[in-house]
Amino acid sequence: MRTNDVMLQTATKVVTFIILMFAVHIFFAGHYTPGGGFVGGLLTASAIVLLMLAFDLPTVKKIVPINYVVLTAVGLLIAIATASASIVFDVPFFTHAYDYFDLPLFGKTSLHSAMLFDLGVYLVVVGVTMTIIQTIGEDE
Amino acid sequence: MSLVFLIFIPILAALFIPLLFKRLGQIHTGWFVLMVPAALFSYYATRLPSVMEGGTYVSEFSWIPSLDIAFVAYLDGLSLLFTLLITGIGALVVLYSIFYLDKHREQLHNFYVYLLIFMSAMLGVVQSDHLITLYLFWELTSISSFLLIAYWYTRDRSRFGALKSMMITVFGGLMMLGGFVLLSVMGGTYSIRELIAQAPELAQHDFFIWALVLVLLGAFTKSAQFPFYIWLPDAMEAPTPVSAYLHSATMVKAGIYLVARLTPIFALSEIWMWLVAGVGLFTMLWASFFALKQKDLKGILAFSTVSQLGLIMSLLGVAAAAYHVEDAAETYLKYAAFAAIFHLINHATFKGSLFMIAGIVDHETGTRDIRKLGGLMSLMPVSFTVALIGSLSMAGLPPFNGFLSKEMFLTAMLSLQEFEMFSMDVWWVLFPIIAWIGSVFTFIYSLYFVFHTFAGKHQPEELPKQAHEAPIGMLISPVFLAALVVLIFFIPNLIGDWLVKPAVAAIQPFLYDSPQNVDIHVAAWHGFNTELFMALGIFSIGGLMFWTLRKWQHLYDLYPDAVSLNRLYDEMMLLSGGGANRFSRIYMTGFIRSYLVYMFSFMTFIVLLTLFLTEAFQVDFSNLAPIGVYEIVILLAMVGATLTILGAKSRLTAIIALGAVGYSVALLFVIFRAPDLALTQLVIETISVALFLLAFYHLPQISRKEERMKFRFGNALVALGVGVTMTLVALSAHSQKALPSISEFYKETVYKEAGGGNIVNVILVDYRGFDTLFEIAVLGIAGIGIITMIRLRLTKKEGQHENK
Numbered sequence A: 001m002r003t004n005d006v007m008l009q010t011a012t013k014v015v016t017f018i019i020l021m022f023a024v025h026i027f028f029a030g031h032y033t034p035g036g037g038f039v040g041g042l043l044t045a046s047a048i049v050l051l052m053l054a055f056d057l058p059t060v061k062k063i064v065p066i067n068y069v070v071l072t073a074v075g076l077l078i079a080i081a082t083a084s085a086s087i088v089f090d091v092p093f094f095t096h097a098y099d100y101f102d103l104p105l106f107g108k109t110s111l112h113s114a115m116l117f118d119l120g121v122y123l124v125v126v127g128v129t130m131t132i133i134q135t136i137g138e139d140e
Numbered sequence B: 001m002s003l004v005f006l007i008f009i010p011i012l013a014a015l016f017i018p019l020l021f022k023r024l025g026q027i028h029t030g031w032f033v034l035m036v037p038a039a040l041f042s043y044y045a046t047r048l049p050s051v052m053e054g055g056t057y058v059s060e061f062s063w064i065p066s067l068d069i070a071f072v073a074y075l076d077g078l079s080l081l082f083t084l085l086i087t088g089i090g091a092l093v094v095l096y097s098i099f100y101l102d103k104h105r106e107q108l109h110n111f112y113v114y115l116l117i118f119m120s121a122m123l124g125v126v127q128s129d130h131l132i133t134l135y136l137f138w139e140l141t142s143i144s145s146f147l148l149i150a151y152w153y154t155r156d157r158s159r160f161g162a163l164k165s166m167m168i169t170v171f172g173g174l175m176m177l178g179g180f181v182l183l184s185v186m187g188g189t190y191s192i193r194e195l196i197a198q199a200p201e202l203a204q205h206d207f208f209i210w211a212l213v214l215v216l217l218g219a220f221t222k223s224a225q226f227p228f229y230i231w232l233p234d235a236m237e238a239p240t241p242v243s244a245y246l247h248s249a250t251m252v253k254a255g256i257y258l259v260a261r262l263t264p265i266f267a268l269s270e271i272w273m274w275l276v277a278g279v280g281l282f283t284m285l286w287a288s289f290f291a292l293k294q295k296d297l298k299g300i301l302a303f304s305t306v307s308q309l310g311l312i313m314s315l316l317g318v319a320a321a322a323y324h325v326e327d328a329a330e331t332y333l334k335y336a337a338f339a340a341i342f343h344l345i346n347h348a349t350f351k352g353s354l355f356m357i358a359g360i361v362d363h364e365t366g367t368r369d370i371r372k373l374g375g376l377m378s379l380m381p382v383s384f385t386v387a388l389i390g391s392l393s394m395a396g397l398p399p400f401n402g403f404l405s406k407e408m409f410l411t412a413m414l415s416l417q418e419f420e421m422f423s424m425d426v427w428w429v430l431f432p433i434i435a436w437i438g439s440v441f442t443f444i445y446s447l448y449f450v451f452h453t454f455a456g457k458h459q460p461e462e463l464p465k466q467a468h469e470a471p472i473g474m475l476i477s478p479v480f481l482a483a484l485v486v487l488i489f490f491i492p493n494l495i496g497d498w499l500v501k502p503a504v505a506a507i508q509p510f511l512y513d514s515p516q517n518v519d520i521h522v523a524a525w526h527g528f529n530t531e532l533f534m535a536l537g538i539f540s541i542g543g544l545m546f547w548t549l550r551k552w553q554h555l556y557d558l559y560p561d562a563v564s565l566n567r568l569y570d571e572m573m574l575l576s577g578g579g580a581n582r583f584s585r586i587y588m589t590g591f592i593r594s595y596l597v598y599m600f601s602f603m604t605f606i607v608l609l610t611l612f613l614t615e616a617f618q619v620d621f622s623n624l625a626p627i628g629v630y631e632i633v634i635l636l637a638m639v640g641a642t643l644t645i646l647g648a649k650s651r652l653t654a655i656i657a658l659g660a661v662g663y664s665v666a667l668l669f670v671i672f673r674a675p676d677l678a679l680t681q682l683v684i685e686t687i688s689v690a691l692f693l694l695a696f697y698h699l700p701q702i703s704r705k706e707e708r709m710k711f712r713f714g715n716a717l718v719a720l721g722v723g724v725t726m727t728l729v730a731l732s733a734h735s736q737k738a739l740p741s742i743s744e745f746y747k748e749t750v751y752k753e754a755g756g757g758n759i760v761n762v763i764l765v766d767y768r769g770f771d772t773l774f775e776i777a778v779l780g781i782a783g784i785g786i787i788t789m790i791r792l793r794l795t796k797k798e799g800q801h802e803n804k
Helices: A006-029 A039-056 A057-063 A066-086 A111-137 B009-013 B017-023 B031-047 B050-053 B075-099 B108-127 B130-151 B156-187 B194-198 B208-222 B231-237 B239-250 B249-266 B270-291 B295-324 B332-365 B383-393 B402-417 B430-452 B472-490 B490-506 B530-547 B550-556 B565-587 B592-613 B628-645 B651-671 B675-696 B714-737 B741-751 B759-767 B771-796
Strands: A100-104 A107-112 B057-064 B069-074
Touching: A006 A039, A006 A111, A006 B270, A039 A057, A039 A111, A039 B675, A039 B759, A057 A111, A066 A111, A066 B771, A107 A111, A111 B675, A111 B759, A111 B771, B009 B031, B009 B108, B017 B031, B017 B108, B031 B075, B031 B108, B050 B075, B050 B332, B050 B490, B069 B075, B069 B108, B069 B130, B075 B108, B075 B239, B075 B249, B075 B332, B075 B472, B075 B490, B108 B130, B108 B249, B108 B651, B130 B156, B130 B208, B130 B231, B130 B239, B130 B249, B156 B194, B156 B208, B156 B231, B156 B565, B194 B249, B208 B249, B208 B270, B231 B239, B239 B249, B239 B295, B239 B332, B249 B332, B249 B490, B249 B592, B270 B295, B270 B430, B295 B332, B295 B402, B295 B430, B332 B383, B332 B402, B332 B490, B383 B402, B383 B430, B383 B472, B402 B430, B402 B472, B402 B530, B430 B530, B530 B550, B550 B714, B592 B714, B628 B651, B651 B675, B675 B759, B741 B759, B759 B771
Parallel strands: none
Antiparallel strands: A100 A107, B057 B069
């Protein structure tokens, strides 16, 4: 059924990486400029979906050998662990902390515990979106 | 270490069990689990000396401060006694289970995880001073009990028993929660200690009776009192270690604990005394009578447990009488509370050993049917000895601990003649009489249990397995318990001073300042008094009736099953399940279009009603931005795309047009300077179009010769209604500001307090992190749901249920 679409496939090979880079950028920039874990996750998923459209499911599974259900679980665990970590410091559940650090190469950088939570969101969004699409796509 | 954290140690240990089972499967997982209760037992035992002196420990961990909910571990005589029972019997049961459950065939990781969860929950129940956390732990015991009963979940009977126990105990738990809430409304606190301090005022309150009845419903369902006891015999489908632990020694005693703990609050009420004593005593008689009808070893023990729990319950009811008498410590009424706690300890020892023996018999012969058993005495001498000790103690014979507490039980029942309130002066005589009849039947079923299993003729052809003695490891725990049964008979006052008196002082705090003031001395010989003659009567009449048991036991078969409580439960389940099913089927058509109609019409109705009732509809065009060319163009594109969807001949066109609408919305977001929304909308739109294309493959073809779709007036009305409603809401929302906008707050705090610049994202991860956490959890559940719907549908043909 699928025709061999050279143009789409060639473009995809380049574009996928651009989208992925952009997704990572948007994920990290989220706290100050538009973006965040949710959009970042969706963008990543869309990059993989593009791969799936251009090639086919088995090929993409070989390229990205990730079990998305596990990915979702890991994301949820990270989110919950970040939220409950505050208990150890004797502050209410879900209290975030941040501070500014001088890192080599980056200069003055702010690091947030909220970012870890966002990482959880990111992983869950990628995991669930891909789980849904893959499951429906594989169903014959 | 802080006491409150100790409660959670078993549940934390449970986290490692699956790992240990997987990695170190050649070592029985039980050995690791054994360390938990053993260590906790030795730790709690060190608290015994100071609690004996009347000392108490409190440790608090604030959980939800805004709602005043906290974990409070409160250790006094009563809770320490239960704690020691939970950890002590727990250790013995785990040891027993190591030999009972095969490490190769059984799913040990499940079993021990459930068991450890239960242990934490039970510790929480008996140590919590806070009513809400007590309730949470209480329900957790119900849930872990459910999981343990259904441990062999492929058996129909296991699942049935698990569901039944859950239905009944959770019903009671919910009632109890209502009682707790009423208590807190009356007393203004959730702390049991603070409530006890204001007990006299509480008794005057209008809600008092309601709280009392509701709390008792919780206690009676959990402790299997009449008429709720029916779940306990069915719970015997659980593996025997579970029956010995949960359904005889600990969980079923949670109701007893609750009654004992709340006695200082409720004892002033006449209803309390009549209900607790009356229901308890009736349960004792009823269950001991029907224990003889049972053919299953564990069934006999289940009914006997119900009966013994009734006995303890009735003693607690009588103990309430001490609150109404001047100088109760000088009268015989003081014995009731002591007898209750003393018998509770004794019951844990002899019933624990009996359950383990029943498990051994089942394990080594392959059956628990008492009609097939017999003559095992010479084949299983150790088991027989243990069973004999346990049964005779249960029957109330010397020299076993059951004799002492049974005597005291009779003393307490006779002591009611000194009590003249609440029409007791007329009715008191019923109590010793019922207690006596119940004891006669207890005597008979105790002998029935031991002699019909171990004496008589051996029938090897009836047994699935060649009977032989159990391995030594399996015998350690029951032998240990049986040794305690004998030992306690000889050192009752040591047990009294260490364990019973501190608990009694906790039940009757107004009576005694400290445990030492409890002036009760246990002795086997009191001279020739009424109790002794009653006991002799029990032994002789009981012995005579047991002798002729085979002649009259078939009379039980005359009792019709159709009028039993079990039948009532089954009918209720059928009725509620079937009724709910029929009701749902009226409106659950299976067509998504019907559901959309329900949802949209209800939403329209409710929003319009609110707009109308609160007179919120306003239109104010004064503060509007000018409409530019871009907006008009995009709007036209959206309308055009929507019309295309409606008129599209092929699905592909419709999907692409739908995508066009979505992208146009994203463009609108760009124009109105909401980059975050625009970005999200764009990506979502892209992915959902891809998803649509995937799902598209599964949809049925639209037929070529397309019929004109019928115009449905109802649907048109709903569609129009939704459109009008949304327009009205949008206009009203724009035209008035009833509340100041929250965006100012965000603008001020986003950098100072959250250290971020992008309000949208900081809302997601920080301000409203809880929402996001739950949303991603829901997302995860949705993903799992889709997998189960699609993947499991494909593999349906292979995995048929083995029991269906």
